[in-house]
Amino acid sequence: MRYCQLVLGPAGSGKSTYCAAMQRHAEVSNRVISVVNLDPAAEAFSYQPLLDVRDLIQLDDVMQDEDMDFGPNGGLVFCMEYLLEPDGLDWLKEQLGDNEDDCLLFDCPGQIELYTHMDVMKRLVEQLQAWDFRVCATFVLDAGYMVDAARFLSGSLAALATMVQLEIPHINILTKMDLLNRAARRQLEMFLEPEIHELLASEHNVSRFNKKYHKLTHALGKVLDDFSLVRYIPLNINDEESLTDVLIQTDFALQYGEDLDVKGKDFEYPDPEDRE
Numbered sequence: 649m650r651y652c653q654l655v656l657g658p659a660g661s662g663k664s665t666y667c668a669a670m671q672r673h674a675e676v677s678n679r680v681i682s683v684v685n686l687d688p689a690a691e692a693f694s695y696q697p698l699l700d701v702r703d704l705i706q707l708d709d710v711m712q713d714e715d716m717d718f719g720p721n722g723g724l725v726f727c728m729e730y731l732l733e734p735d736g737l738d739w740l741k742e743q744l745g746d747n748e749d750d751c752l753l754f755d756c757p758g759q760i761e762l763y764t765h766m767d768v769m770k771r772l773v774e775q776l777q778a779w780d781f782r783v784c785a786t787f788v789l790d791a792g793y794m795v796d797a798a799r800f801l802s803g804s805l806a807a808l809a810t811m812v813q814l815e816i817p818h819i820n821i822l823t824k825m826d827l828l829n830r831a832a833r834r835q836l837e838m839f840l841e842p843e844i845h846e847l848l849a850s851e852h853n854v855s856r857f858n859k860k861y862h863k864l865t866h867a868l869g870k871v872l873d874d875f876s877l878v879r880y881i882p883l884n885i886n887d888e889e890s891l892t893d894v895l896i897q898t899d900f901a902l903q904y905g906e907d908l909d910v911k912g913k914d915f916e917y918p919d920p921e922d923r924e
């Protein structure tokens with residue numbers, strides 16, 4: 649069995665930074681977590697990738713191809729589709745090797761349409777599962793955008809759309825907690841144990857638009873509440889304890905360690921005949 653987190657989330661939400669921080673944190677705890685760059689448009693990141701999709705295909709090359717005439721977003725979708733063609737998959741399979749118990753983080757592109765309603769990521773998940781990977785989604789959102797009720801709801805719906813589309817264990821992480829001031833952090837804490845619909849009801853500066861759709865936002869908040877669908881783990885990457893918390897949750901989602909324990913024990917029931 650192998651393990652992998654698809655690190656997903658909107659552009660600039662902190663996916664690559666999360667991957668780098670988690671890889672470094674794992675080293676400190678004597679574990680190896682490797683990072684796969686799955687973003688064909690990536691320019692720079694601060695981890696050393698185990699493999700890099702840009703060795704297969706680069707967004708710049710696709711966009712410069714005059715026959716195809718793609719812009720950045722269409723070009724990115726083309727790159728991801730290319731990865732899922734038989735040739736691309738052969739390349740990926742070979743690059744991934746077949747080391748037992750590997751733990752990988754896939755640093756994914758920030759175009760959330762790839763996983764909220766297109767099937768590219770879903771197909772990748774199925775392929776990874778066929779190669780004996782246990783896969784979870786780690787959905788990363790910038791905490792700075794989550795401190796008012798309307799944006800909290802909108803972020804939650806993006807997380808929810810991804811969760812429903814991918815159908816794998818799912819964890820939501822709020823990044824950049826180190827950038828919040830005390831007041832913002834307190835505000836956010838209220839959202840972390842949310843009675844979302846009550847929070848929405850108590851919003852003071854309701855715009856005319858929001859007023860019109862108040863019932864709708866209220867109902868959506870209630871759905872999120874009633875089904876406990878979307879929960880968040882705050883992450884401060886400067887705090888090792890916070891990184892440990894997240895690693896425990898992602899290990900749990902992947903059931904990492906359970907098989908390792910069983911393998912180590914080699915338990916046999918005693919034979920009653922042996923007893924005196």
Ligand SMILES: Nc1nc2c(ncn2[C@@H]2O[C@H](COP(=O)(O)OP(=O)(O)OP(=O)(O)O)[C@@H](O)[C@H]2O)c(=O)[nH]1
Nearest residue numbers: 658659660661662663664665758823824825827885
């Ligand atoms: N202070 C602080 N800055 C962060 C944190 N996470 C990300 N950043 C900064 O936010 C910016 C975007 O972070 P990235 O990790 O590149 O985000 P991304 O989700 O990989 O972005 P795309 O790949 O472009 O979608 C960078 O300038 C990071 O340094 C964090 O936890 N704390």
Ligand SMILES: [Mg+2]
Nearest residue numbers: 663664687755
């Ligand atoms: Mg990135």
